[in-house]
Amino acid sequence: MVTSIKIGEVRSIPGKSVHGTYKVAERAASTIDLPISIIQGRKPGPTLVIIAGEHGCEYSGIVAAVKLARDLRASELSGTVIIVPLANPVAFDARYLFVNPIDQVNPYGAYPGEPGATVTFQIAHKILNDIALKGDAVVHLHGADYNEALVPFNYVPMTGRKEVDEESSRLASCFPVLYHLDALPASKSTSVPPVGTTYAVTADGTLYWEVASRGIPATMVESGKEGKLEEETIMIHYDGLINVMKHMGILAGKAEYQRGVRILKNPVLVANRSAGLFIPKVGYGESVNKGQLLGEIWNFKGKVLERILSPIDGMVVCRINFVAADSYPTQTQPYLFYITQVE
Ligand SMILES: [Zn+2]
Numbered sequence: 001m002v003t004s005i006k007i008g009e010v011r012s013i014p015g016k017s018v019h020g021t022y023k024v025a026e027r028a029a030s031t032i033d034l035p036i037s038i039i040q041g042r043k044p045g046p047t048l049v050i051i052a053g054e055h056g057c058e059y060s061g062i063v064a065a066v067k068l069a070r071d072l073r074a075s076e077l078s079g080t081v082i083i084v085p086l087a088n089p090v091a092f093d094a095r096y097l098f099v100n101p102i103d104q105v106n107p108y109g110a111y112p113g114e115p116g117a118t119v120t121f122q123i124a125h126k127i128l129n130d131i132a133l134k135g136d137a138v139v140h141l142h143g144a145d146y147n148e149a150l151v152p153f154n155y156v157p158m159t160g161r162k163e164v165d166e167e168s169s170r171l172a173s174c175f176p177v178l179y180h181l182d183a184l185p186a187s188k189s190t191s192v193p194p195v196g197t198t199y200a201v202t203a204d205g206t207l208y209w210e211v212a213s214r215g216i217p218a219t220m221v222e223s224g225k226e227g228k229l230e231e232e233t234i235m236i237h238y239d240g241l242i243n244v245m246k247h248m249g250i251l252a253g254k255a256e257y258q259r260g261v262r263i264l265k266n267p268v269l270v271a272n273r274s275a276g277l278f279i280p281k282v283g284y285g286e287s288v289n290k291g292q293l294l295g296e297i298w299n300f301k302g303k304v305l306e307r308i309l310s311p312i313d314g315m316v317v318c319r320i321n322f323v324a325a326d327s328y329p330t331q332t333q334p335y336l337f338y339i340t341q342v343e
Contacts, residue, residue: 002044005080007130012040015074024126025119027102032090032123036131037069037083045079046248049135050241051127051207052084054107054142055098056091060224061141064237079250082134087127097145097332104331109205128210137171138211139244141237143224150318150338151285152223152236153179153264157203157212158188167217173257174247175221175240179317181264181340183209190266197328198311201267201338226321263343268312269335271328272297274305278325278336286316294337297325314341
């Protein structure tokens with residue numbers, strides 16, 4: 001017996017792909033609607049929820065989700081796949097970095113959301129409660145905003161519930177990436193304490209954390225580069241999701257798990273104090289030592305205003321590529337270097 005799933009006005013039909021929109025916020029003169037596809041097999045099985053496009057210019061995850069919604073044949077599924085390819089449509093339309101331009105809030109850390117708060121929190125509340133919690137597993141697709149380039153990796157929430165964490169880790173292993181990051185809340189973070197403009201990356205407020213801490217395994221994929229559509233970064237999302245469906249038994253076939261994964265720990269964001277020209281000295285994927293020069297901030301006479309040093313031994317997982325540097329972290333330039341230890 002296949003149970004019908006309803007999200008707003010979009011209702012699944014066994015054996016069919018249903019595409020529609022789900023209203024997540026009402027504005028004075030408009031509404032915010034998320035595109036949503038529900039592909040349901042005729043045979044019963046688990047439900048996979050896929051959420052992409054929380055950051056409006058992270059196109060590789062958005063395009064992978066759209067391709068998947070188009071390509072999946074309901075007749076081949078045992079269970080249901082719910083796909084939201086664009087969770088932040090206002091940012092997408094405005095080509096806006098990191099935040100929802102209406103309230104300037106970054107949805108990445110806005111969960112569990114709040115119906116009585118500003119629009120990003122309203123949307124987060126609906127995505128979590130009306131969509132994500134319908135899943136037996138949740139995969140969240142990110143992939144470097146317009147000013148970021150990164151080493152592909154998966155976040156794995158470490159909730160302390162062994163069976164949930166192990167399953168989240170297996171979901172992450174379905175993606176062809178060489179690195180998994182152990183994601184912890186601030187209360188359990190072992191990252192270097194905030195010093196000056198260096199601060200810890202935590203799982204607090206993320207969708208994968210909120211879902212996993214309620215007992216639903218989840219992982220978040222990071223694959224993409226500077227808003228570019230490169231086949232390789234799109235297919236990390238796409239192939240990984242096909243593999244997740246095989247792993248869950250939604251699609252027939254044997255899942256292939258990535259071998260030789262290395263664990264990333266103690267993630268830190270390194271920012272700057274001075275506004276100026278950001279002149280990086282290391283690229284993403286490079287190993288760095290504690291105290292090593294990562295980059296400089298220059299003024300317009302070419303004078304070095306600030307030298308940015310690595311707070312730890314590790315790898316540059318992600319780097320900002322805009323030359324224009326804000327003073328101190330801001331919503332649109334939260335950091336310059338994202339560095340982790342590599343086990
Ligand atoms: Zn992102």
